[in-house]
Amino acid sequence: xxxxxxxxxxxxxxxxxxxxxxxxxxxxxxxxxxxxxxxxxxxxxxxxxxxxxxxxxxxxxxxxxxxxxxxxxxxxxxxxxxxxxxxxxxxxxxxxxxxxxxxxx
Numbered sequence: 001x002x003x004x005x006x007x008x009x010x011x012x013x014x015x016x017x018x019x020x021x022x023x024x025x026x027x028x029x030x031x032x033x034x035x036x037x038x039x040x041x042x043x044x045x046x047x048x049x050x051x052x053x054x055x056x057x058x059x060x061x062x063x064x065x066x067x068x069x070x071x072x073x074x075x076x077x078x079x080x081x082x083x084x085x086x087x088x089x090x091x092x093x094x095x096x097x098x099x100x101x102x103x104x105x
Contacts, residue, residue: 026053035075061074092104
């Protein structure tokens with residue numbers, strides 16, 4: 001497991017991007033749980049963020065692709081609206097403990 005960040009670095013209903021050894025990732029905290037994904041839209045293979053650390057829609061309830069507006073569920077990365085409907089983001093195994101958030105890249 002590799003250290004990603006302190007747990008306090010990602011507050012509830014927020015997101016943050018990371019570049020870990022050249023791999024672009026992002027994490028979202030929802031209902032106290034952190035979800036980590038590879039920062040790549042399944043439709044075009046582009047990064048999802050609107051601007052640094054901005055991966056969520058206006059309601060902070062879905063992940064939104066800045067390129068074409070596709071919407072993804074935070075809990076499992078499934079695309080529920082847009083040109084890649086039915087596809088999913090690639091999740092990254094993660095866990096959180098008192099030291100912070102860890103991933104298995």
